[in-house]
Amino acid sequence: MANMNRVAIGEQDPKIRATNFEEVCLGYTEDEAVEEATRCLNCKKPMCVSKCPVAIDIPGFILHVKNREFTQAVKVIDKYSSLPAVCGRVCPQETQCESKCILGIKGDAIAIGKLERFVGDYSREHNVDLSETKPKKGIKVAVIGSGPSGLTCAGDLAKAGYDVTIFEALHEAGGVLVYGIPEFRLPKDSVVKHEVENVKRLGVKLETNVIVGRTVTINQLMEEEDFKAVFIGSGAGLPMFMGIPGENLNGVFSANEYLTRSNLMKAFKEGYQTPIRTGEKVAVVGGGNVAMDSVRTAVRLGAEGHIVYRRSESELPARAEEVHHAKEEGVIMDLLVNPIEILGDEKGNVIGMKCIRMELGEPDASGRRRPIAIKGSEFVMDVNTVIMSLGTSPNPLIPLTTEGLEINKWKCIVAEEETGLTSKKNVYAGGDAVSGAATVILAMEAGKKAAKAIDKLLTK
Amino acid sequence: MYKIVGKRALAPQIFLMDIEAPRVAKSAKPGQFVIIKMDEKGERIPLTISNYDATRGTVTIVVQTIGCSTKEMENYNIGDSFSDFVGPLGQASELMSESIEDLKKKKIVFVAGGLGTAPVYPQVKWLSEQGVKVDVIIGAKAKDYVIMEEEMKEVAGNVYPCTDDGSYGYKGLVTNKLKELVENDGIKYDLVVAIGPMIMMKFVCKLTEELGISTIVSMNPIMVDGTGMCGACRLTVDGETKFACVDGPEFDGHKVNFDEAMRRQSMYKTQESSSGEGIKAGCGLGGTK
Numbered sequence: 001m002a003n004m005n006r007v008a009i010g011e012q013d014p015k016i017r018a019t020n021f022e023e024v025c026l027g028y029t030e031d032e033a034v035e036e037a038t039r040c041l042n043c044k045k046p047m048c049v050s051k052c053p054v055a056i057d058i059p060g061f062i063l064h065v066k067n068r069e070f071t072q073a074v075k076v077i078d079k080y081s082s083l084p085a086v087c088g089r090v091c092p093q094e095t096q097c098e099s100k101c102i103l104g105i106k107g108d109a110i111a112i113g114k115l116e117r118f119v120g121d122y123s124r125e126h127n128v129d130l131s132e133t134k135p136k137k138g139i140k141v142a143v144i145g146s147g148p149s150g151l152t153c154a155g156d157l158a159k160a161g162y163d164v165t166i167f168e169a170l171h172e173a174g175g176v177l178v179y180g181i182p183e184f185r186l187p188k189d190s191v192v193k194h195e196v197e198n199v200k201r202l203g204v205k206l207e208t209n210v211i212v213g214r215t216v217t218i219n220q221l222m223e224e225e226d227f228k229a230v231f232i233g234s235g236a237g238l239p240m241f242m243g244i245p246g247e248n249l250n251g252v253f254s255a256n257e258y259l260t261r262s263n264l265m266k267a268f269k270e271g272y273q274t275p276i277r278t279g280e281k282v283a284v285v286g287g288g289n290v291a292m293d294s295v296r297t298a299v300r301l302g303a304e305g306h307i308v309y310r311r312s313e314s315e316l317p318a319r320a321e322e323v324h325h326a327k328e329e330g331v332i333m334d335l336l337v338n339p340i341e342i343l344g345d346e347k348g349n350v351i352g353m354k355c356i357r358m359e360l361g362e363p364d365a366s367g368r369r370r371p372i373a374i375k376g377s378e379f380v381m382d383v384n385t386v387i388m389s390l391g392t393s394p395n396p397l398i399p400l401t402t403e404g405l406e407i408n409k410w411k412c413i414v415a416e417e418e419t420g421l422t423s424k425k426n427v428y429a430g431g432d433a434v435s436g437a438a439t440v441i442l443a444m445e446a447g448k449k450a451a452k453a454i455d456k457l458l459t460k
Numbered sequence: 461m462y463k464i465v466g467k468r469a470l471a472p473q474i475f476l477m478d479i480e481a482p483r484v485a486k487s488a489k490p491g492q493f494v495i496i497k498m499d500e501k502g503e504r505i506p507l508t509i510s511n512y513d514a515t516r517g518t519v520t521i522v523v524q525t526i527g528c529s530t531k532e533m534e535n536y537n538i539g540d541s542f543s544d545f546v547g548p549l550g551q552a553s554e555l556m557s558e559s560i561e562d563l564k565k566k567k568i569v570f571v572a573g574g575l576g577t578a579p580v581y582p583q584v585k586w587l588s589e590q591g592v593k594v595d596v597i598i599g600a601k602a603k604d605y606v607i608m609e610e611e612m613k614e615v616a617g618n619v620y621p622c623t624d625d626g627s628y629g630y631k632g633l634v635t636n637k638l639k640e641l642v643e644n645d646g647i648k649y650d651l652v653v654a655i656g657p658m659i660m661m662k663f664v665c666k667l668t669e670e671l672g673i674s675t676i677v678s679m680n681p682i683m684v685d686g687t688g689m690c691g692a693c694r695l696t697v698d699g700e701t702k703f704a705c706v707d708g709p710e711f712d713g714h715k716v717n718f719d720e721a722m723r724r725q726s727m728y729k730t731q732e733s734s735s736g737e738g739i740k741a742g743c744g745l746g747g748t749k
Contacts, residue, residue, distance in 0.1 A: 170687075171544040171546070179689075209546035210483060211547075211687055214487065214547070214548055239689065248695075248701065248720055251727075253691075256689050256691070257690035265504070266501075275728045277727070348723040395689065397688065397706065
């Protein structure tokens with residue numbers, strides 16, 4: 001009988017890690033990984049695979065780990081995913097692969113994410129060569145955006161022999177992996193940069209500082225620069241605000257701004273020139289992963305961090321692991337609370353946030369119990385920095401500057417589910433630009449599907 | 461990397477640079493800006509495009525040393541490179557989408573304050589190329605600080621330099637000059653375009669509201685990415701929140717909440733001199749956009 005408990009994984013002590021930006025989870029050692037892999041039952045009909053959006057041969061790679069054939073394990077995953085060290089860290093495995101693991105019925109599911117991460121890290125630390133591609137076809141494809149969907153699409157197309165160029169608006173590749181997810185969950189210099197380098201080693205060219213829609217248009221790329229197909233993976237990076245009074249006071253930020261300053265611009269590090277407001281008491285409004293990332297960043301910058309969320313703990317959209325980590329690090333959860341006004345002093349600095357208490361009513365269309373304000377329960381939270389983490393929507397720039405590219409009422413690009421084909425000939429799209437803000441792995445799935453469809457289109 | 465191929469001083473602490481950036485040069489339009497990051501540890505600084513040459517593949521910026529980033533930029537010389545140079549950002553000047561016939565019927569005056577003369581130039585030049593000659597009021601604190609007057613004269617109708625201390629041209633503020641032109645000289649302007657420090661734009665708008673002249677301003681809030689993903693540059697225009705980097709930078713000056721914009725612009729002021737209260741060091745505003 002297999003051991004029902006998963007092998008414990010090393011983590012930085014909460015008290016210590018709340019003061020630094022180093023990775024919280026230390027990852028499995030070789031022996032620990034082998035031991036955890038040994039628990040896998042190697043099911044004939046592996047349910048875990050059915051719940052992985054890119055259908056990684058999970059029992060296949062785990063069997064190699066069990067046999068200490070780590071390089072082979074790398075090669076198995078590489079057939080499906082170019083970003084194992086990223087996905088192993090940030091995928092919500094508990095609702096995906098691990099949710100259907102048979103061991104999970106009576107005990108702990110196999111730690112598939114942690115094993116994938118181990119394999120990804122092994123690949124990087126041992127320089128496993130993954131640069132093999134099919135013969136070059138000499139056909140140019142443009143990929144817009146270097147987030148998870150763009151990197152995946154570009155990687156797959158390069159493997160198929162295409163001449164791929166990624167156009168990235170920021171100065172560094174990775175999309176949300178570099179500007180959004182903090183260092184303590186996803187190290188930038190080692191993990192993200194390395195996985196971007198892996199994609200470049202396949203022959204993919206990367207042009208940073210190019211904003212498609214401003215620097216160059218999709219039509220120009222196709223007509224003047226001879227790109228035969230385009231994949232749009234521009235994400236959903238437009239922040240939402242609540243529209244309550246006081247939102248433009250000094251000290252109110254979008255989570256995107258706060259995280260971009262800290263992660264991409266490295267404002268948390270000595271010697272980097274971008275400033276960041278650390279705040280003494282920081283309220284993060286929202287309950288998703290981005291909210292957890294923001295509040296944990298604020299705590300590391302020395303603040304008392306609060307999560308202000310209008311529903312209760314069981315409705316928090318963030319991963320359970322992140323909520324747990326946040327609490328361990330001293331984050332205070334102000335649940336069933338909704339801000340109604342941000343208060344400022346005569347200089348326009350935030351000095352508090354007026355909130356109202358909520359209770360849960362009947363489930364709404366989304367199936368979640370609807371929060372209802374409790375009359376007369378207003379109170380003022382004593383905070384001097386507010387971070388709005390209410391979600392994001394796709395940037396309208398590309399649709400506005402690309403004739404014939406259809407969008408829906410949520411400003412998402414309309415694309416066929418199976419192929420990513422848009423309303424414009426030879427233009428494909430995927431990831432958050434199509435779905436609205438979702439997960440890294442779903443963006444990768446969309447990138448993969450589009451790469452397959454583009455290959456089919458251009459080889460006929 | 462983006463190579464500096466030209467550099468010259470225009471005034472004390474104000475210098476011009478031509479930077480090799482072919483893609484930006486090809487797409488740039490008057491009214492737009494770029495973001496520069498000097499090196500790995502640098503911040504992203506917004507600067508207005510003051511000229512562009514698609515054939516040479518260069519974009520011209522004019523910089524005033526007001527913070528530690530711009531001071532550092534002054535140490536860069538011809539042959540050096542910036543690690544990042546992205547653009548063109550923002551909307552092109554609205555004037556470009558009007559019909560030339562309509563523009564020709566309009567009497568337009570540009571009010572340029574200090575460094576704001578640089579971003580005024582490409583607009584005036586573009587209008588001149590369409591056969592529209594506009595007036596330009598250039599404000600500066602003293603004679604040495606009046607920039608680009610010669611270039612401006614080549615493309616503008618009347619150019620009125622003004623200095624605070626009277627060391628050159630009209631003695632007094634640009635608003636006084638504008639008032640004089642309208643009230644004393646009886647010039648009927650249909651449109652004012654004001655570009656300069658926020659405080660100047662605010663007072664130009666106050667005046668033109670009294671005079672009943674439509675006014676466009678180019679806003680220069682704090683920016684980070686410049687592509688609409690963070691909202692650092694948000695402003696209230698006509699009661700609505702707008703992102704200057706994508707919705708602007710130009711707006712109807714009579715609808716802009718200047719007091720809020722100026723307050724937001726000063727958010728990181730303290731860390732120029734010290735680490736400030738509750739603000740982690742860094743360099744500061746840096747940008748002169």
